[in-house]
Amino acid sequence: MKYIDFKDVRLLQGYIPERGKILPRRTSGTCAAHQRQLKQAIKRARNIALLPFTTE
Amino acid sequence: MPVYETIYIAQPGLTDAEAEALGNTYEQLVKDADQSVMMKSDRWGKKKLAYAVQKHSEGLYYHLQYEARPATVTELERRLRHNEQVIKFLSVRLTRQAIEALNEAEKKAAERAAARAQREAERATRLATEQQAGGDATAADDEDDDKDADEEE
Numbered sequence: 001m002k003y004i005d006f007k008d009v010r011l012l013q014g015y016i017p018e019r020g021k022i023l024p025r026r027t028s029g030t031c032a033a034h035q036r037q038l039k040q041a042i043k044r045a046r047n048i049a050l051l052p053f054t055t056e
Numbered sequence: 057m058p059v060y061e062t063i064y065i066a067q068p069g070l071t072d073a074e075a076e077a078l079g080n081t082y083e084q085l086v087k088d089a090d091q092s093v094m095m096k097s098d099r100w101g102k103k104k105l106a107y108a109v110q111k112h113s114e115g116l117y118y119h120l121q122y123e124a125r126p127a128t129v130t131e132l133e134r135r136l137r138h139n140e141q142v143i144k145f146l147s148v149r150l151t152r153q154a155i156e157a158l159n160e161a162e163k164k165a166a167e168r169a170a171a172r173a174q175r176e177a178e179r180a181t182r183l184a185t186e187q188q189a190g191g192d193a194t195a196a197d198d199e200d201d202d203k204d205a206d207e208e209e
Binding site: 002003005006007044046047048049050051052053 | 063065105106107109115119144145146148151153154156157158161
């Protein structure tokens with residue numbers, strides 16, 4: 001996959017369980033490059049309230 | 057020239073007219089700017105926010121994709137910042153890969169929607185003819201099995 005769109009909430013949601021934290025690579029099984037893209041996308045999505053920073 | 061993408065969110069309490077005007081204002085701003093090309097302009101309407109922003113739990117989302125000089129982006133952000141109706145915004149510079157990926161995704165979504173619409177139309181006509189013939193329904197249902205060639209995700 002070439003680019004992870006931070007607007008693609010459905011894709012992103014699979015990588016942030018309860019609590020809203022980003023899943024570590026060893027748990028989600030993604031490769032290093034994609035994990036980096038994911039991280040960036042999730043952080044952007046959080047900044048525009050498409051994803052939460054934390055949930056309780 | 058670099059391509060950017062900006063998302064901004066407005067308060068949910070706006071009237072339709074205000075919401076419309078707001079979107080147009082910024083769209084126009086980008087269009088009028090020197091050497092800029094508007095690529096996409098979307099309104100997602102009211103959406104639930106993942107967390108409360110300035111006490112609001114919903115917001116009006118606007119999305120723009122455009123090619124412009126960096127100065128234009130700065131100006132756009134400056135104005136968004138000053139507008140009290142806008143509660144959040146984010147601008148991103150898109151890489152060539154990003155643009156390609158986004159365009160492909162859009163195309164695929166359109167194709168899928170078109171295929172679905174076609175299938176529904178066919179089903180509708182099929183049902184209509186069945187009703188006329190008095191319920192000869194068994195033969196028609198095998199057509200759907202071949203159509204989903206690109207659903208491999």
